[in-house]
Every structure is written in structure tokens, then in C-alpha cells.
Amino acid sequence: MSLTTSRQAPAPPDPAARAPPPGPHPHPPPRRAPNVLAGLGSLLWLVLVGLPLYVLLAATLQSRPDYQRSGPLGLPRHLTLDNYLDVFDNGFGHYFLNTAVVTVCVVVLVLLLVPPLAFAVVRGARPGTLRVFRLFLLGLAVPAQAVVIPMFYVISKAGLYDNLIGVILPTAAFCLPICALVLTGTMREIPGELYEAMTLDGASTWLVFRRLVLPLSRSGLSTVVVFSALQAWNGFLFPLVLTQSEDTKVVTLGLYNFQTQYGVNIPGLLAAVVLSTLPVLLVYLFARRALIQGLMGMGGK
Incomplete structure (x- = not known):
């Protein structure tokens, strides 16, 4: 009598077995600290760019007497388009x-x-x-x-x-x-x-x-x-x-x-x-x- 042994192919690995357990990541990526200086610089640049535009557009929507009373930085009281018509x-x-x-x-x-x-x-x-x-x-x-x-x-x-x-x-x-x-x-x-x-x-x-x-x-x-x-x-x-x-x-x-x-x-x-x-x-x-x-x-x- 001859004894024969059969080899079985190894079973493929179970992907579920290797998957990490559900839950938060063990090592979350570090959060970057907010760059305060960059934010202040951006805000300053926005003011430097926006202020002349505001002065320009606000002056065109005011009458000449209102502009003389309120000045270039004042809020327009009565909006008008007469300057563009003139x-x-x-x-x-x-x-x-x-x-x-x-x-x-x-x-x-x-x-x-x-x-x-x-x-x-x-x-x-x-x-x-x-x-x-x-x-x-x-x-x-x-x-x-x-x-x-x-x-x-x-x-x-x-x-x-x-x-x-x-x-x-x-x-x-x-x-x-x-x-x-x-x-x-x-x-x-x-x-x-x-x-x-x-x-x-x-x-x-x-x-x-x-x-x-x-x-x-x-x-x-x-x-x-x-x-x-x-x-x-x-x-x-x-x-x-x-x-x-x-x-x-x-x-x-x-x-x-x-x-x-x-x-x-x-x-x-x-x-x-x-x-x-x-x-x-x-x-x-x-x-x-x-x-x-x-x-x-x-x-x-």
C-alpha cells in the first residue's frame, strides 16, 4: 500500500483580519499652529488695498457739498449718480x-x-x-x-x-x-x-x-x-x-x-x-x- 499525501494550497489572507479596528487613528496628523503674523499681514494688505478703493467709489456717490462735510473717509449720507451724469x-x-x-x-x-x-x-x-x-x-x-x-x-x-x-x-x-x-x-x-x-x-x-x-x-x-x-x-x-x-x-x-x-x-x-x-x-x-x-x-x- 502506498501512502500519498496531498498538499493543500494556503488559504488567501483575509483582508478583514488585517484591517485596522474601527475607531480614531492611533496617530492623528499634527495640527499646524495658526500663523498669526501671516493673518495680520494679510489683513493689513487688505486694508491698504481696500481703503483707496473705498475712498474712490464713496466719493463718486456723494454730492460735492456732502463730500466736503464728511471728508474722504466719511460714510456717504445721500447716494447720488449725478457725478457720473456730469x-x-x-x-x-x-x-x-x-x-x-x-x-x-x-x-x-x-x-x-x-x-x-x-x-x-x-x-x-x-x-x-x-x-x-x-x-x-x-x-x-x-x-x-x-x-x-x-x-x-x-x-x-x-x-x-x-x-x-x-x-x-x-x-x-x-x-x-x-x-x-x-x-x-x-x-x-x-x-x-x-x-x-x-x-x-x-x-x-x-x-x-x-x-x-x-x-x-x-x-x-x-x-x-x-x-x-x-x-x-x-x-x-x-x-x-x-x-x-x-x-x-x-x-x-x-x-x-x-x-x-x-x-x-x-x-x-x-x-x-x-x-x-x-x-x-x-x-x-x-x-x-x-x-x-x-x-x-x-x-x-
Whole structure:
């Protein structure tokens, strides 16, 4: 008789046996102590940011006598929108329209000139292209205050003094160097394999620029648009020197209408400031990420 022994496979471990008993964790994670200094610093920063906004908005909702009695930090007693209505009665709508025309024209000029220039610098085969681009970037080192007198002479001889075109051209010219630098960095982020693939497919230079470069440079183009629009909207020096009449005034110059020889209408002036900053605030809220990324050289990613 032969005895045979059979081995049984070990039973799988019971997961319930290894599970920890129900109840609180034996070693709860330590709680972090509240950072009192950080909280106080945040509260202080909130006060520093919120107090000017409160002074600005509260003054626009008060009449001039109430503002003089309560002061800038006082609570408004009788809310009114007369200051905003007075702003438009003083020609603010016309100034706003002039500023919008200057801003749109500057953005259009920058978009027509900067993308082909940046594309020629990135993909140009001629050896003198980079030298011309470096010479073009010297405009970054020239402040507008240093050339305002020659600019006034040129604009006057061209017959563009006291004309919005005379404001548009120099504003766009001073936007070109930084916009070209930003967009060139964006186009350098496009892989060279994509250029080679389209070239092998028989695409022309114009087709590569239109079908490949422009779609992949949207972030850089957004940065260029935002930067040039802000520069044109907030422009003060060129409109001050190159315009004179009421028909060509922009928003930044129209604020002087609230200052007379007898005093300053502070509630009306602050109401005009609020209305003039609304477009800038909206542009910043919707395009701040593109602007920051483009200025950091990340527009193509």
C-alpha cells in the first residue's frame, strides 16, 4: 500500500483580519499652529488695498457739498449718480471715443507690422536680418521724453499736429520694440519639425506663416494686443504735446476739465477716473494670464 499525501494550497489572507479596528487613528496628523503674523499681514494688505478703493467709489456717490462735510473717509449720507451724469455733460463721451479710436488704430498697426517682423527674424535666412532686429531693439533704451521735441517738429512739418493720426503714429512706434521682442520669443518656441513638415508638403512661406505660425502664436499675439492697447489708452505725453483743441482730446487730458481756478471738483474727477479705468480693468481681468506668460517668454507654450 502506498501512502500519498496531498498538499493543500494556503488559504488567501483575509483582508478583514488585517484591517485596522474601527475607531480614531492611533496617530492623528499634527495640527499646524495658526500663523498669526501671516493673518495680520494679510489683513493689513487688505486694508491698504481696500481703503483707496473705498475712498474712490464713496466719493463718486456723494454730492460735492456732502463730500466736503464728511471728508474722504466719511460714510456717504445721500447716494447720488449725478457725478457720473456730469462727467458726460463735460464731454467725457467724446474724449472716450477719441481714446478708443487711438487705441484701436495702434493695435491694428502693431498687429500688421510685428508678426511679419518676428517671423522674418525667427525664420529669416539673410545674415543681416538679425543685425537689423538688434538695431530695432535699441528703441527700448530711448524714452519718449527724450524725443518729444524732435517728434513735435516732425509731426508739425508733416501737417499732423492737433490730429489723432499724429498721436497714433508715435504711440505705435514706441510699442513696436517690446511687442517685437515678445512675439519673437513666442515664435522661437514653435518646434522646427513643424516648419520642415510643412515645407516638405510644398507649403509656401506665406502659407506657413498663416496656417502654422499665427495659430501657434495666439498667446504672444494676445500679449501684444493687451500691451499696445494699455499703452495707447493710458497715453498722456504725446496727446499733451501733439494736440491742442477740444476735438482731439483724449481721456487722460479730459480729466483737467474738473480743475478750475477756483478749485477742483473731486467727486466729478474721481467719477471720470472710475469710468476711464473700467476698460483697462476689463482687459486685465480677461487677459492677465496671456500678458504675464508672454512677457516671461512662455507665450508659445
